[in-house]
Amino acid sequence: MIYKTDYHTHTYYSDGKGWPEDYISRAIEIGLSEIGFSDHLTLTDEQQDWSIRLSLLDEYIDRIIKLKESVSGITVRLGLEVDYFPDKEEEINKYISGLPLDYVIGSVHYMNNVSVDLGPEYYENKDINKLFESYFKLIAQAASSRLFDFMAHIDLVRIFRYFPSANAESFYCFLARELHTSDIPFEINTNGMNKPLKDFYPDRRYLHIFREEGVPVLVNSDAHNPSRLGQYFNDAHSLLINAGFTEMVSFNNRERIIKPLNSDVCEQ
Ligand SMILES: [Zn+2]
Ligand SMILES: [Zn+2]
Numbered sequence: 001m002i003y004k005t006d007y008h009t010h011t012y013y014s015d016g017k018g019w020p021e022d023y024i025s026r027a028i029e030i031g032l033s034e035i036g037f038s039d040h041l042t043l044t045d046e047q048q049d050w051s052i053r054l055s056l057l058d059e060y061i062d063r064i065i066k067l068k069e070s071v072s073g074i075t076v077r078l079g080l081e082v083d084y085f086p087d088k089e090e091e092i093n094k095y096i097s098g099l100p101l102d103y104v105i106g107s108v109h110y111m112n113n114v115s116v117d118l119g120p121e122y123y124e125n126k127d128i129n130k131l132f133e134s135y136f137k138l139i140a141q142a143a144s145s146r147l148f149d150f151m152a153h154i155d156l157v158r159i160f161r162y163f164p165s166a167n168a169e170s171f172y173c174f175l176a177r178e179l180h181t182s183d184i185p186f187e188i189n190t191n192g193m194n195k196p197l198k199d200f201y202p203d204r205r206y207l208h209i210f211r212e213e214g215v216p217v218l219v220n221s222d223a224h225n226p227s228r229l230g231q232y233f234n235d236a237h238s239l240l241i242n243a244g245f246t247e248m249v250s251f252n253n254r255e256r257i258i259k260p261l262n263s264d265v266c267e268q
Pocket of ligand 1: 081107109152153
């Protein structure tokens with residue numbers, strides 16, 4: 001049986017629609033071995049609706065730590081999904097370095113301080129090849145910052161189905177090399193299925209490139225509602241196995257733990 005973890009989830013503390021306890025109940029119900037919480041921390045000058053309020057950060061952390069200690073039948077992990085801004089590395093480090101987290105997810109939702117995932121208008125009249133190139137460079141830069149334990153939805157710019165016109169493979173080769181050099185894992189994020197993209201991030205056609213470069217991987221739902229925990233995980237695990245991956249990563253106290261990715265067909 002595959003050791004299933006789901007480390008990318010959002011509760012009422014950021015933009016999710018459920019309390020941590022609701023997610024834990026659902027995670028046990030669907031047979032996850034580990035559930036991790038990763039509410040958004042977005043350090044823009046103005047408070048964003050989707051980000052946890054800094055005034056609630058301690059409460060969030062205390063609540064998850066209490067659950068880690070009290071819940072049985074599943075391992076609970078504490079994380080955050082933190083927006084990467086190239087000019088805010090020090091500030092990000094200041095907020096997260098002292099926190100008792102199991103992992104920090106690095107995300108790029110902004111390019112030049114504009115969100116890339118709020119609407120298709122962002123993509124209109126833009127050179128999509130250049131946009132992909134810039135986005136992948138930002139992901140690579142975030143990975144090299146050493147601030148994060150893995151990178152989220154590494155080709156989020158596919159969300160509204162604007163695709164590069166030529167040689168997309170070279171973008172993925174570049175990114176896989178960069179992630180390998182920084183030794184930072186990536187996720188299969190199944191939530192792209194619920195977006196106009198109707199597919200996972202990253203593009204399944206290029207998963208083998210990440211395997212060839214030896215970039216570690218994990219599978220996450222990016223659930224904003226408990227009902228979406230573990231969504232499409234069987235498909236995602238099969239894709240990884242077919243691409244030649246043999247293991248996935250999990251985290252404890254910001255240390256990586258490797259779990260074999262094998263499916264024992266004979267197991268009852
Ligand atoms: Zn995200
Ligand atoms: Zn997320």
